[in-house]
Amino acid sequence: MSATTGTHRPCPYGRSAPDARAPGADPGGGGERPQPVRTRPRFAERLRRGGVPYLLLFPALVLELLIHIAPMVIGVVMSFKQLVQQYIRDWGAAPWSGLDNFRVAVDFDAPVGQALLRSFGITCAFTVLAVALNWLLGVTAAILMQDRFRGRGVLRALFLTPYALPVYTAVITWSFMLQHDNGLVNHVLHDQLGLTGSRSFWLVGGNSFVSLVVVSVWRTWPFAFLMLTAALQNIPQDVYEAAQVDGAGVWGRIRHITLPALRPVNQVLVLVLFLWTFNDFNVPYVLFGKSAPEAADLISIHIYQSSFVTWNFGSGSAMSVLLLLFLLVVTAGYLLVTGRGGRREADV
Amino acid sequence: MSEAVRTRRAAAAKRRPKSPTAPPTSFVWTRRVLLTLLTLFTATPLYVMLSSSLKPLQDVTGAFRWIPSTLTVRPYIDIWHTVPLGRYFLNSLIVASSATGCSVAVAVFAAYAVSRYRFRGRRAFTVTVLSTQMFPGILFLLPLFLIFVNLGNLTGLALYGSRGGLILTYMTFTLPLSVWMLAGYFDSVPRDLDEAAQMDGCGPLGALLRVVVPAALPGIVAVAVYSFMTAWSEVLFASVMTNDVTRTLSIGLQGYATQNEVYWNQVMAASLVVSVPIVAGFLLLQRYLVAGLTAGAVK
Numbered sequence: 001m002s003a004t005t006g007t008h009r010p011c012p013y014g015r016s017a018p019d020a021r022a023p024g025a026d027p028g029g030g031g032e033r034p035q036p037v038r039t040r041p042r043f044a045e046r047l048r049r050g051g052v053p054y055l056l057l058f059p060a061l062v063l064e065l066l067i068h069i070a071p072m073v074i075g076v077v078m079s080f081k082q083l084v085q086q087y088i089r090d091w092g093a094a095p096w097s098g099l100d101n102f103r104v105a106v107d108f109d110a111p112v113g114q115a116l117l118r119s120f121g122i123t124c125a126f127t128v129l130a131v132a133l134n135w136l137l138g139v140t141a142a143i144l145m146q147d148r149f150r151g152r153g154v155l156r157a158l159f160l161t162p163y164a165l166p167v168y169t170a171v172i173t174w175s176f177m178l179q180h181d182n183g184l185v186n187h188v189l190h191d192q193l194g195l196t197g198s199r200s201f202w203l204v205g206g207n208s209f210v211s212l213v214v215v216s217v218w219r220t221w222p223f224a225f226l227m228l229t230a231a232l233q234n235i236p237q238d239v240y241e242a243a244q245v246d247g248a249g250v251w252g253r254i255r256h257i258t259l260p261a262l263r264p265v266n267q268v269l270v271l272v273l274f275l276w277t278f279n280d281f282n283v284p285y286v287l288f289g290k291s292a293p294e295a296a297d298l299i300s301i302h303i304y305q306s307s308f309v310t311w312n313f314g315s316g317s318a319m320s321v322l323l324l325l326f327l328l329v330v331t332a333g334y335l336l337v338t339g340r341g342g343r344r345e346a347d348v
Numbered sequence: 349m350s351e352a353v354r355t356r357r358a359a360a361a362k363r364r365p366k367s368p369t370a371p372p373t374s375f376v377w378t379r380r381v382l383l384t385l386l387t388l389f390t391a392t393p394l395y396v397m398l399s400s401s402l403k404p405l406q407d408v409t410g411a412f413r414w415i416p417s418t419l420t421v422r423p424y425i426d427i428w429h430t431v432p433l434g435r436y437f438l439n440s441l442i443v444a445s446s447a448t449g450c451s452v453a454v455a456v457f458a459a460y461a462v463s464r465y466r467f468r469g470r471r472a473f474t475v476t477v478l479s480t481q482m483f484p485g486i487l488f489l490l491p492l493f494l495i496f497v498n499l500g501n502l503t504g505l506a507l508y509g510s511r512g513g514l515i516l517t518y519m520t521f522t523l524p525l526s527v528w529m530l531a532g533y534f535d536s537v538p539r540d541l542d543e544a545a546q547m548d549g550c551g552p553l554g555a556l557l558r559v560v561v562p563a564a565l566p567g568i569v570a571v572a573v574y575s576f577m578t579a580w581s582e583v584l585f586a587s588v589m590t591n592d593v594t595r596t597l598s599i600g601l602q603g604y605a606t607q608n609e610v611y612w613n614q615v616m617a618a619s620l621v622v623s624v625p626i627v628a629g630f631l632l633l634q635r636y637l638v639a640g641l642t643a644g645a646v647k
Contacts, residue, residue: 052552053465057473060458060523067520068480071491078491088497141386144379147371155383157631159390164630166581168598169619173397176408176612184396187412218389226634250375279484282583286602300486300584308588313490320487327482 079321083314094314101318112306116319118294119302123278126213126298131273133217138224138269139262143254146232156229163222171286174215178202203288208296216283220276224269231265232258267338274334275327299323401617408612423617430614435593436600437622443511443596444579447518451526451575452568454519459530460556464542477524485584492517493588509591517585522575529574529637533567534560570636573629580626597622 079101081087087094107113141159145152162170177184179202186199202211235258243253281300284292292301303323307316371379400408401423403416427433461467462474496508507513541563542555550558561568583598590596601622604615630637 053461053467056457056461059454063520064477071488074491075487140382144383160634161627164627165623166626168583168601169623172615172619173393177396182412184412250371275482285583300484303486307490316490323484324487
């Protein structure tokens with residue numbers, strides 16, 4: 001073994017070194033490298049080496065195709081079909097319906113379109129509010145806990161716990177706290193503080209929107225905290241020391257060094273938070289059960305209910321496709337505006 | 349936080365104990381007030397979960413009590429009979445650990461390719477795979493449901509309602525982030541190491557398994573924890589893809605609420621039992637998780 005590889009020794013090393021050390025120099029992986037002598041073993045070697053990454057990727061590719069890409073394509077196809085209950089077990093037989101499903105979904109004068117539009121509006125309001133609060137709490141805690149103080153480690157562990165809890169246990173606990181008769185929230189607001197004239201309903205009616213935002217923020221802000229804490233650790237200490245010498249106070253340092261240094265992380269973080277929050281299904285589903293109150297009818301829940309209540313998968317798929325298009329447009333716009341598109345791909 | 353940063357800061361703190369770097373009083377008080385509020389917000393539900401799980405039933409059916417009238421471990425015994433919690437637990441354990449094992453194995457190879465090779469289609473692969481993360485789960489749910497149902501009809505292969513279908517789904521859903529994080533960890537393993545291994549006669553596979561994987565083991569463990577947490581917590585697919593036999597905890601726990609009378613003390617006890625292993629694992633390994641998650645973002 002050592003004898004044969006010995007003759008080829010300079011070959012893999014010499015070849016992989018230049019392109020491996022210079023990421024981005026040739027991201028497409030094209031093969032214009034100087035090759036002075038083309039001998040047979042070298043060619044075979046090149047073929048073998050060229051195939052290796054694809055072999056390594058093969059299982060991942062198959063799974064992605066099977067569970068992500070294929071269903072997506074099928075989902076798009078389904079949205080053009082009249083896929084009602086009788087065709088669920090034999091969906092090839094469902095008749096084509098052209099753009100009918102989409103027409104119904106965006107016909108804002110008819111009940112279906114109206115409900116979708118309202119759900120979309122609620123989801124947007126919920127997302128903006130929740131993302132803003134998540135970021136605000138995360139950045140506040142991260143900056144305040146940047147310097148050492150007694151108990152910082154314990155506090156950090158405590159703050160991360162809601163994020164580590166399985167969603168459903170966290171949300172079930174909140175739904176207990178939000179109960180009308182025996183919940184903590186009404187006990188504190190009504191019995192102890194006397195802020196409300198009577199006990200409020202938190203899981204039905206208009207208040208359910210507030211409940212949804214609070215529960216969602218409680219669960220998600222630790223993630224923002226986690227990301228921002230990690231980012232703060234990458235700011236070199238000497239920058240702060242230099243600012244110190246220049247006479248900047250602690251608030252000045254936060255404004256002029258810390259916040260600008262967080263910009264790149266913020267850009268990714270806000271996008272991720274936006275996508276997660278907008279697509280959130282778990283929190284409303286566990287909090288409200290199968291029928292979400294009107295004020296908290298998020299789009300994922302809305303599509304889920306209209307699909308599995310009526311078993312009209314065609315219309316459900318059409319709504320999903322519209323949702324996807326919206327997210328694509330927003331994400332592309334966001335990446336363009338923040339000028340991150342090019343760099344991000346290079347990083348990947 | 350990395351050990352190096354920690355020791356450097358500790359050393360810095362020791363060097364100048366009461367220097368001008370000590371934060372001004374205004375900052376210290378802002379910090380105290382805001383962190384106290386955040387602590388209350390974070391800790392209250394955790395306290396409710398813990399204290400209610402130790403309450404007798406009359407404490408949770410009447411008005412809320414901050415302090416239990418008596419402490420009892422009865423709920424922790426009853427949870428196993430009210431709903432088949434043991435079966436749900438086993439199902440979740442089987443599904444989550446299989447999905448984790450398969451997903452990590454697949455991700456290790458893919459991440460090695462992404463980290464060490466420049467090949468045609470590399471960028472397309474990473475961009476496509478990562479962008480699936482932004483897609484709403486509901487978009488995959490309806491087609492996957494149909495695929496599993498129709499595949500079952502065609503081949504007799506029971507994917508719908510089985511644990512296999514759920515495992516397949518979960519392992520794929522955690523794959524993109526696992527590949528992304530692992531590639532970050534592999535990037536931090538010096539290339540000289542596996543190049544040396546390859547020169548010594550290991551193939552690429554040998555270099556990966558004998559050099560890179562051991563060196564990146566903390567990262568691999570972190571990715572495994574992430575996958576396990578995701579599978580353990582998933583609700584959407586579990587809600588339609590499981591039946592009475594294969595039901596997992598995420599749906600099973602709601603069984604306590606469908607009884608005529610909700611045994612909230614048992615619900616809280618069950619929630620606690622289900623959460624403790626996950627939370628412990630996460631808190632132990634969070635520093636590795638953070639390193640992986642931010643590797644791509646802050647580069």
